[in-house]
Amino acid sequence: MPSARCRSQFLPGTNLEHFRGDERGFATTVVTLTAGALVYHFKLRSHPPPGRPWRRNEIRKRIVVGLTECSMTHTKCLAPGRAWSTHVWVPVLFALVLGVAVAPAPADQYRDRRLIMVRDQIEARGIKNPEVLAVMRTVPRELFVPKSVRPQAYDDHPLPIGFGQTISQPFIVGLMTELLDAKKDYRVLEIGTGSGYQAAILSRLVGEVYSIEIVPELARSAAETLRSLGFRNVTVREGDGYRGWPEKAPFDRIILTAAPPEIPEVLLEELKGGGTLVAPVGVGVQNLVVVQKSADGKTTTRSVLPVRFVPMKEGTE
Numbered sequence: 602m603p604s605a606r607c608r609s610q611f612l613p614g615t616n617l618e619h620f621r622g623d624e625r626g627f628a629t630t631v632v633t634l635t636a637g638a639l640v641y642h643f644k645l646r647s648h649p650p651p652g653r654p655w656r657r658n659e660i661r662k663r664i665v666v667g668l669t670e671c672s673m674t675h676t677k678c679l680a681p682g683r684a685w686s687t688h689v690w691v692p693v694l695f696a697l698v699l700g701v702a703v704a705p706a707p708a709d710q711y712r713d714r715r716l717i718m719v720r721d722q723i724e725a726r727g728i729k730n731p732e733v734l735a736v737m738r739t740v741p742r743e744l745f746v747p748k749s750v751r752p753q754a755y756d757d758h759p760l761p762i763g764f765g766q767t768i769s770q771p772f773i774v775g776l777m778t779e780l781l782d783a784k785k786d787y788r789v790l791e792i793g794t795g796s797g798y799q800a801a802i803l804s805r806l807v808g809e810v811y812s813i814e815i816v817p818e819l820a821r822s823a824a825e826t827l828r829s830l831g832f833r834n835v836t837v838r839e840g841d842g843y844r845g846w847p848e849k850a851p852f853d854r855i856i857l858t859a860a861p862p863e864i865p866e867v868l869l870e871e872l873k874g875g876g877t878l879v880a881p882v883g884v885g886v887q888n889l890v891v892v893q894k895s896a897d898g899k900t901t902t903r904s905v906l907p908v909r910f911v912p913m914k915e916g917t918e
């Protein structure tokens with residue numbers, strides 16, 4: 602929806618570049634309607650007597666008078682009695698059609714925002730991996746969030762996805778994906794499917810993604826979103842991440858998108874030698890950590906930055 606900011610920008614500049622892509626159509630309609638109303642008003646009140654042509658001076662004077670009256674009394678502009686004649690609705694229709702024609706298609710609006718998001722929130726903060734950046738420029742984040750928050754899909758913060766859960770801020774998704782250092786043939790385990798967005802990003806970078814979600818409704822809707830968008834190498838399972846996924850282990854990479862108090866031992870066991878695990882860890886104060894497991898099974902952990910994730914829930918199975 603066009604915002605109040607958009608409307609107030611209309612008068613001073615009428616420069617369409619002032620408007621965000623999706624506000625352009627609205628701005629164009631308003632400009633055309635206003636111009637149409639003024640011209641219409643002028644024509645109604647300024648017809649010379651039948652048979653007599655326009656005089657130049659007369660036109661100018663009447664325009665001035667017309668504009669003044671228009672600004673003094675709004676009702677006079679609409680010529681009472683004829684307001685809904687074709688004189689009105691044809692220009693209105695024209696203005697609307699023009700607005701629709703100028704407005705970018707919804708998919709383009711989101712593509713524009715996605716490119717800006719990657720440039721300003723991800724690249725600008727130091728994410729360099731070109732493959733991560735390329736994937737984040739293509740995956741339609743707006744289709745992973747509830748309709749009610751879709752307009753904020755590319756904003757610089759987490760968003761609610763229902764059931765008290767959130768989809769991470771785009772930068773955190775970019776950072777964790779880069780830290781994971783994924784390769785085309787890797788098998789990756791994600792704990793906390795949520796909306797499925799992080800899994801979708803990974804799916805374009807690795808061989809196979811296995812994702813566990815504890816909230817049944819989220820597991821179902823994420824699986825459906827991923828399926829409908831063609832992310833075929835992602836398998837979503839409803840379950841408790843504390844139990845890992847023994848049938849599919851070991852994994853080259855593991856990513857947690859809910860925070861446990863400490864990294865579950867079972868997940869470290871399911872990580873291949875030489876593998877990497879990225880996770881938010883802690884209660885209250887959380888740190889994003891990267892765990893490297895050496896070929897002989899030893900692990901080293903480094904902290905990257907403080908973060909705030911939803912806590913990882915203990916399952917009841």
Ligand code: SAH
Nearest residue numbers: 793795796798799814815842858859913914
């Ligand atoms: N990666 C998600 C964001 C996840 S939010 C995305 O891209 O949208 C964290 C998710 O972890 C929530 O959906 C929550 O239900 C889930 N979760 C919490 N505890 C869990 C557990 N023990 N096992 C699996 N999933 C869990």
